[in-house]
Amino acid sequence: MFDINNILRQNIKNLTPYSSARDEYQGEASVFLDANENAFGSPLDQQFNRYPDPLQFEVKKRLSEIKGVPPRNIFIGNGSDEAIDILFRSFCNPAVDNVILIPPTYGMYEVSANINDIKIKRVPLTEEYQLNLEGIAEAIDEHTKLIFICSPNNPTGNSMNRDDVETLLANFDGIVVVDEAYINFSRQKTFIQELTEYANLVVLQTLSKAWGLAGLRVGMAFASEEIIEVMNKVKPPYNVNEASQQLALKALQNIDQVNSWIKEILIQRDKLVLELKDYDFVLDIYPSDANFILVKTTESKAIYNFLVQNGIIVRDRSKVELCEGCLRVTVGTPEENITLLQTLKGFK
Numbered sequence: 448m449f450d451i452n453n454i455l456r457q458n459i460k461n462l463t464p465y466s467s468a469r470d471e472y473q474g475e476a477s478v479f480l481d482a483n484e485n486a487f488g489s490p491l492d493q494q495f496n497r498y499p500d501p502l503q504f505e506v507k508k509r510l511s512e513i514k515g516v517p518p519r520n521i522f523i524g525n526g527s528d529e530a531i532d533i534l535f536r537s538f539c540n541p542a543v544d545n546v547i548l549i550p551p552t553y554g555m556y557e558v559s560a561n562i563n564d565i566k567i568k569r570v571p572l573t574e575e576y577q578l579n580l581e582g583i584a585e586a587i588d589e590h591t592k593l594i595f596i597c598s599p600n601n602p603t604g605n606s607m608n609r610d611d612v613e614t615l616l617a618n619f620d621g622i623v624v625v626d627e628a629y630i631n632f633s634r635q636k637t638f639i640q641e642l643t644e645y646a647n648l649v650v651l652q653t654l655s656k657a658w659g660l661a662g663l664r665v666g667m668a669f670a671s672e673e674i675i676e677v678m679n680k681v682k683p684p685y686n687v688n689e690a691s692q693q694l695a696l697k698a699l700q701n702i703d704q705v706n707s708w709i710k711e712i713l714i715q716r717d718k719l720v721l722e723l724k725d726y727d728f729v730l731d732i733y734p735s736d737a738n739f740i741l742v743k744t745t746e747s748k749a750i751y752n753f754l755v756q757n758g759i760i761v762r763d764r765s766k767v768e769l770c771e772g773c774l775r776v777t778v779g780t781p782e783e784n785i786t787l788l789q790t791l792k793g794f795k
């Protein structure tokens with residue numbers, strides 16, 4: 448049975464979080480002399496002289512409407528990368544605990560584990576790019592605190608079998624993190640709706656992909672109230688800056704624009720797949736539920752270099768386990784995709 452008290456680090460359990468000026472006073476006032484800000488203003492058109500809302504209330508309220516989750520079940524980070532780091536810092540004891548990672552997958556889980564001195568147990572995806580449930584069950588020990596599942600997965604692009612993820616959620620006594628950075632492009636349903644079912648579920652999402660706001664650094668974690676409380680306790684007090692909060696809030700009003708981009712990106716993705724299939728050096732293109740495709744080629748390094756020489760950058764994933772010969776290509780605008788395809792005609 449999952450019990451947060453069994454996996455929370457003792458020092459975090461005992462932690463008295465930083466209490467900011469904004470935490471200590473809430474309400475209406477006209478004179479704020481409590482946070483050592485510059486009361487005269489900022490040398491910008493817009494005023495940024497005040498610290499931002501530490502708990503990003505307005506953004507959470509809007510996210511809550513869109514996602515159908517109460518604000519108390521939402522954490523907002525400086526990108527979902529911050530949420531990943533906070534999960535390690537909250538639940539994993541350095542040099543003692545371990546995390547299960549499922550390569551090939553998003554590289555920051557490993558970097559974040561290494562920064563926090565958390566042992567990594569790797570259970571690679573199967574040849575079909577699905578979870579190896581038996582391997583994961585064997586790898587779990589008393590010090591396993593987190594399992595990261597990326598679905599749709601970066602860099603393979605496919606979604607994990609939903610029943611397999613639920614099997615883990617039902618049987619693992621630690622936290623299962625389902626990273627849904629690419630969920631808006633997927634045919635699969637989000638796991639957010641399972642939050643009421645599983646107390647050990649954390650769903651990560653981000654405004655960096657479909658929402659087109661990678662530069663703002665706004666990522667979300669959705670989880671039980673008790674997990675969110677821990678994450679809020681551990682995060683830096685003002686982790687999401689005022690400009691990002693304001694702009695995220697504005698962008699979140701424009702859901703129609705985002706939905707029409709998603710449609711267009713999916714059309715472009717299918718076109719790209721169809722066209723690329725005809726190139727001699729393309730051996731395979733894996734089915735994608737994301738805004739990128741993983742392309743298996745005869746000579747990835749040479750193709751990568753050729754594209755670089757022509758001013759086009761894709762991601763060479765050929766050194767990654769189970770991705771030999773593979774390039775990861777993000778779906779661009781129609782013009783960018785045509786440029787890519789035309790350029791590739793000149794290869795060899």
Ligand SMILES: Cc1ncc(COP(=O)(O)O)c(C=O)c1O
Binds near residue numbers: 525601655661664
């Ligand atoms: C699977 C996955 N999760 C998280 C992130 C990071 O997202 P953010 O920009 O919110 O930190 C990425 C970025 O590439 C990603 O591919």
